[in-house]
Amino acid sequence: MSKPKVLISDKMDPNAAKIFEERGCDVDVITGETPEELKARIADYDGLAIRSSTKVTAEIIDAATNLKVIGRAGIGVDNVDIPYASSKGVVVMNTPFGNSITTAEHAIALMMALARQIPEANDQTQAGKWPKSAFMGVEVTGKTLGLIGAGNIGSIVASRALGLRMKVVAYDPFLTEDRAIELGVEKADLDTLLSKADFISLHTPLTDQTRNILSRERMEAAKPGVRIVNCARGGLVDEAALKDLLESGQVAGAALDVFETEPPAPDHPLFGTKNFICTPHLGASTTEAQVNVALQVAEQMADYLVNGGVTNALNMPSLSAEEAPKLRPYMALAENLGSLVSQLAHGNLTQISIEREGAAADLQGKPITAAVLAGFMRRYSDSVNMVNAPYMAKDRGLDVREVRHDREGVYHTLLRVTVATSQGDRSVAGTLFGNEAPRLVEIFGVGIEAELAGHMLYIVNEDAPGFIGRIGTLLGENGINIGTFHLGRREAGGEAVLLLSVDQPIPPEVERKACELEGVKVVKALSF
Numbered sequence: 001m002s003k004p005k006v007l008i009s010d011k012m013d014p015n016a017a018k019i020f021e022e023r024g025c026d027v028d029v030i031t032g033e034t035p036e037e038l039k040a041r042i043a044d045y046d047g048l049a050i051r052s053s054t055k056v057t058a059e060i061i062d063a064a065t066n067l068k069v070i071g072r073a074g075i076g077v078d079n080v081d082i083p084y085a086s087s088k089g090v091v092v093m094n095t096p097f098g099n100s101i102t103t104a105e106h107a108i109a110l111m112m113a114l115a116r117q118i119p120e121a122n123d124q125t126q127a128g129k130w131p132k133s134a135f136m137g138v139e140v141t142g143k144t145l146g147l148i149g150a151g152n153i154g155s156i157v158a159s160r161a162l163g164l165r166m167k168v169v170a171y172d173p174f175l176t177e178d179r180a181i182e183l184g185v186e187k188a189d190l191d192t193l194l195s196k197a198d199f200i201s202l203h204t205p206l207t208d209q210t211r212n213i214l215s216r217e218r219m220e221a222a223k224p225g226v227r228i229v230n231c232a233r234g235g236l237v238d239e240a241a242l243k244d245l246l247e248s249g250q251v252a253g254a255a256l257d258v259f260e261t262e263p264p265a266p267d268h269p270l271f272g273t274k275n276f277i278c279t280p281h282l283g284a285s286t287t288e289a290q291v292n293v294a295l296q297v298a299e300q301m302a303d304y305l306v307n308g309g310v311t312n313a314l315n316m317p318s319l320s321a322e323e324a325p326k327l328r329p330y331m332a333l334a335e336n337l338g339s340l341v342s343q344l345a346h347g348n349l350t351q352i353s354i355e356r357e358g359a360a361a362d363l364q365g366k367p368i369t370a371a372v373l374a375g376f377m378r379r380y381s382d383s384v385n386m387v388n389a390p391y392m393a394k395d396r397g398l399d400v401r402e403v404r405h406d407r408e409g410v411y412h413t414l415l416r417v418t419v420a421t422s423q424g425d426r427s428v429a430g431t432l433f434g435n436e437a438p439r440l441v442e443i444f445g446v447g448i449e450a451e452l453a454g455h456m457l458y459i460v461n462e463d464a465p466g467f468i469g470r471i472g473t474l475l476g477e478n479g480i481n482i483g484t485f486h487l488g489r490r491e492a493g494g495e496a497v498l499l500l501s502v503d504q505p506i507p508p509e510v511e512r513k514a515c516e517l518e519g520v521k522v523v524k525a526l527s528f
């Protein structure tokens with residue numbers, strides 16, 4: 001098997017390339033390309049490792065015909081079209097913790113720089129002046145820091161600010177009272193925060209809810225003389241309003257590490273505004289953080305490409321490298337059961353239920369469900385896989401139910417997939433032999449043991465002597481070789497099920513002739 005190929009398209013610590021190679025991937029480092037150049041190259045790669053410069057648009061993803069994973073060495077993934085990547089079955093991963101401390105430290109550094117006007121004082125001192133009286137700062141001790149967003153980075157900022165003897169008020173709709181107590185912060189609504197904070201630091205992603213969270217009105221309603229730090233994302237603060245409010249003195253200082261458009265135009269209105277300082281998106285730029293995120297992203301991506309392990313994916317359930325080999329035979333079984341039920345059941349299928357019993361009940365359900373859906377949705381699309389199947393199922397309005405049974409039945413482990421049809425529920429079930437070989441054990445209430453693979457023929461007929469000879473003759477006359485032969489029946493003389501594996505696809509003509517054989521009720525050519 002050829003090695004997976006990875007492209008590193010943004011400047012990244014060299015450890016990333018080393019890790020990819022050590023973990024069995026071929027890697028190219030080609031940075032600074034235009035979108036057109038990247039588009040022309042990307043079809044060669046299974047993995048794309050990026051920071052924030054590469055914009056992974058729908059157009060790039062369309063050109064990336066082999067792409068399986070996009071890895072962001074960092075936190076924010078607003079430079080990746082995740083819904084589109086998901087629809088194309090591409091996993092998107094980030095490294096949610098590798099640069100948090102560094103970014104929190106940058107926020108604190110900017111807060112201190114604002115409090116003591118360090119950049120401006122430095123400029124003037126180095127220009128040969130000694131303007132001691134021009135730079136009267138403020139202490140942070142005893143002041144209130146208002147955090148908008150108290151996730152990974154916000155929490156670290158809180159701990160550092162408490163160390164500086166500040167009071168911390170946090171606004172975050174997902175912050176619980178217990179967590180606020182644990183962090184030592186006061187949980188508040190946004191209006192309260194605005195009324196109390198001497199400094200405000202933003203630590204949310206940019207979403208429809210957070211865009212312009214510091215709007216003109218909110219900054220006007222803030223405590224007069226507030227100082228604002230944004231090390232999260234451009235677009236959280238209204239930049240035009242910020243300029244006006246810095247000029248009026250309502251905002252006593254502002255420090256931006258991030259801008260609505262990056263890089264900002266050289267004549268950005270905030271440049272040169274009194275008490276405004278900025279850095280060029282340096283929040284994550286320390287040696288330590290860059291080594292962390294580069295190592296992490298390379299490890300995560302290589303793990304996925306080589307072993308199927310999934311860590312920190314934004315569009316797929318996590319799967320550790322230890323779990324992946326254990327789950328792999330289940331996923332094969334799950335995908336085949338999903339495919340079987342969708343090939344056999346008729347009509348508009350709007351509900352599917354996936355039951356896990358015995359050993360399977362102790363496993364993670366999400367990857368198994370995703371694999372069932374991938375098999376099931378193949379009736380609608382060839383490009384479906386475990387990543388996009390749940391999204392496609394949702395788009396089609398499929399009602400997906402997961403059931404976990406504590407009981408253990410005849411089999412030590414069992415997966416059952418049931419679809420609701422206009423004739424009632426139709427269900428298929430399978431197990432693993434020796435914990436690794438997937439086997440079908442039941443079709444629509446009839447016990448039958450078979451491996452689901454390649455081309456197969458499913459027949460329901462009356463259980464009567466002579467039928468096996470007739471079907472064997474028909475296939476033989478049409479040059480179709482039978483590989484394996486599996487029989488099951490409800491009761492002697494009742495309905496029997498025959499499942500054959502054959503060495504070539506069954507032509508529609510042969511399927512039709514099989515239908516005409518005496519005693520036959522259903523014939524369906526299958527493929528896996």
Ligand SMILES: NC(=O)C1=CN([C@@H]2O[C@H](COP(=O)(O)OP(=O)(O)OC[C@H]3O[C@@H](n4cnc5c(N)ncnc54)[C@H](O)[C@@H]3O)[C@@H](O)[C@H]2O)C=CC1
Pocket residue numbers: 074075076077096099100103148149150151152153154171172173174175203204205206209210231232233257258281282283284285
């Ligand atoms: N400047 C830089 O170089 C860097 C910037 N960042 C950015 O920092 C931001 C925060 O990162 P993390 O703390 O790791 O993310 P996180 O996901 O751990 O925390 C974000 C917090 O924002 C909260 N939140 C979401 N919507 C909110 C709303 N409407 N109002 C208030 N709070 C809301 C969430 O509940 C969550 O607790 C991200 O946008 C990330 O991209 C991260 C690293 C480096």
Ligand SMILES: O=C(O)CCC(=O)C(=O)O
Pocket residue numbers: 051052073074075076077099281283284285
């Ligand atoms: O990679 C970088 O320098 C930017 C980091 C960042 O913004 C993030 O991780 O969200």
